[in-house]
Amino acid sequence: MSSTAVTLDKLVALCKRRGFVYQSAEIYGGLNGVYDFGPLGVLLKENIRSTWLDSVNKFGEIVLFDGAILGPEEVWQASGHISNFSDPMVDCMQCKHRYRADDIDLNKACPHCGNKQWTEVRQFNLMFKTQLGAASGASSDAYLRPETAQSIFINFKNIISTNRVKIPFGVAQIGKAFRNEITPKQFLFRVREFEQMEIEWFCKDAESLKAFEDWCTLRRSYYDTIGLSADKIRMRQHAKDELSHYSRQTTDVEYEFPFGWKELEGIAHRGNYDLTQHSKSSGKDLGVFDEETKSTYMPTVVECSVGIGRLFLALLADAYCEDVVENEPRTVLKLNPLMAPIKAAFLPLTKKQQEPMEKLYRDIKKTLGITAQFDESGSIGKRYRRQDEIGTPLCFTYDYDSENDHCVTVRNRDTTQQERINIDAVAEYIRKALRLRT
Numbered sequence: 400m401s402s403t404a405v406t407l408d409k410l411v412a413l414c415k416r417r418g419f420v421y422q423s424a425e426i427y428g429g430l431n432g433v434y435d436f437g438p439l440g441v442l443l444k445e446n447i448r449s450t451w452l453d454s455v456n457k458f459g460e461i462v463l464f465d466g467a468i469l470g471p472e473e474v475w476q477a478s479g480h481i482s483n484f485s486d487p488m489v490d491c492m493q494c495k496h497r498y499r500a501d502d503i504d505l506n507k508a509c510p511h512c513g514n515k516q517w518t519e520v521r522q523f524n525l526m527f528k529t530q531l532g533a534a535s536g537a538s539s540d541a542y543l544r545p546e547t548a549q550s551i552f553i554n555f556k557n558i559i560s561t562n563r564v565k566i567p568f569g570v571a572q573i574g575k576a577f578r579n580e581i582t583p584k585q586f587l588f589r590v591r592e593f594e595q596m597e598i599e600w601f602c603k604d605a606e607s608l609k610a611f612e613d614w615c616t617l618r619r620s621y622y623d624t625i626g627l628s629a630d631k632i633r634m635r636q637h638a639k640d641e642l643s644h645y646s647r648q649t650t651d652v653e654y655e656f657p658f659g660w661k662e663l664e665g666i667a668h669r670g671n672y673d674l675t676q677h678s679k680s681s682g683k684d685l686g687v688f689d690e691e692t693k694s695t696y697m698p699t700v701v702e703c704s705v706g707i708g709r710l711f712l713a714l715l716a717d718a719y720c721e722d723v724v725e726n727e728p729r730t731v732l733k734l735n736p737l738m739a740p741i742k743a744a745f746l747p748l749t750k751k752q753q754e755p756m757e758k759l760y761r762d763i764k765k766t767l768g769i770t771a772q773f774d775e776s777g778s779i780g781k782r783y784r785r786q787d788e789i790g791t792p793l794c795f796t797y798d799y800d801s802e803n804d805h806c807v808t809v810r811n812r813d814t815t816q817q818e819r820i821n822i823d824a825v826a827e828y829i830r831k832a833l834r835l836r837t
């Protein structure tokens with residue numbers, strides 16, 4: 400029997416217990432909306448990054464970029480973030496609790512103290528502002544980037560003139576972004592410091608609608624590849640009044656989180672808004688010369704943008720299962736093997752079998768280059784449970800018979816079925832079971 404009774408509380412507890420995610424600065428009381436990723440969390444993030452890159456590379460010519468996090472005020476003036484990147488905010492006059500005005504009903508009492516006295520709704524800019532160096536004044540103002548995209552736009556000329564790329568092509572970037580969210584919430588869903596994976600696809604305007612559709616198709620298929628349940632994903636087109644200041648058309652990839660359908664990724668037709676704005680503001684023409692028409696034009700941009708943390712949360716929520724095995728309840732992460740942080744575990748039945756199992760573990764790591772764990776502590780049942788909880792697809796056990804028959808037992812995480820295979824066949828078995836390319 401299995402169930403998917405997943406709640407946010409269960410995910411938060413599992414992430415802490417197994418070393419995926421910790422509240423940042425926890426020993427000092429924690430920093431709201433900021434998280435640290437532990438050893439298994441880092442491995443899962445690595446799998447998210449590499450599968451994303453593999454997928455976007457299939458679209459066409461893609462180059463990589465890694466821009467600075469700090470940007471001068473002019474960048475954010477030109478991009479429209481200083482005037483437009485804000486959320487409506489309201490305070491309770493009684494208890495001083497602060498809310499996003501679109502998150503609560505102002506006709507009702509404050510959910511915190513029960514009074515109904517609200518301040519005016521004000522716009523709150525979400526960017527973190529800081530000063531560079533010791534001098535204070537407007538010229539030293541800088542901002543932590545609220546999206547990675549702008550660093551690509553302001554480097555567009557550099558990228559195109561120093562690389563053998565021609566329109567259409569894309570620039571992919573994975574990096575940190577920061578937003579001073581009024582109410583960070585739902586664990587990794589809305590946080591103040593996060594990582595984005597963004598692709599800016601530069602093309603001619605006439606080809607942009609087709610490119611937009613094709614990107615929507617590719618991005619949708621990515622979520623199948625990494626194993627998210629198809630019935631928990633949907634594509635939703637933005638109504639005109641929802642569009643961001645730069646967007647001509649946007650489609651969100653939405654996922655059904657434990658707290659409802661929410662945006663996982665945004666796919667936006669940005670027109671030539673950003674390149675035009677930065678050309679005007681910097682005085683540097685970011686247009687491209689067209690050999691065919693012998694004239695200069697501003698490329699059009701299609702953007703796909705997804706937060707790693709949000710996808711991390713979707714993957715865990717999707718994979719989380721509780722079932723009963725041999726009359727014992729168990730929690731298991733049924734992650735697609737591609738995404739599993741640890742691909743295989745090597746478990747000697749008792750301390751006596753430690754040496755040959757440790758050798759097999761080291762050989763497999765060397766041969767396949769996969770992430771694996773060697774675990775000799777606790778009962779075998781406990782060790783299986785530990786691996787189930789972190790989503791390890793395969794566990795190998797060396798037991799009393801192994802010395803004689805030169806075989807180990809392999810246990811499948813999802814079915815808990817066990818079979819016996821020759822030690823010399825373990826590498827091939829893993830390769831096939833995990834569909835490794837090595």
Ligand code: GAP
Nearest residue numbers: 546548588589590593663664665704705706709
């Ligand atoms: N460059 C376009 C852009 O930044 P966005 O819809 O504001 O668009 C894109 O953000 C994606 O970044 C979202 O779909 C989400 O996955 C992620 N994201 C945005 N704000 C976030 C936050 N506060 N916490 C976690 N992820 C966030």
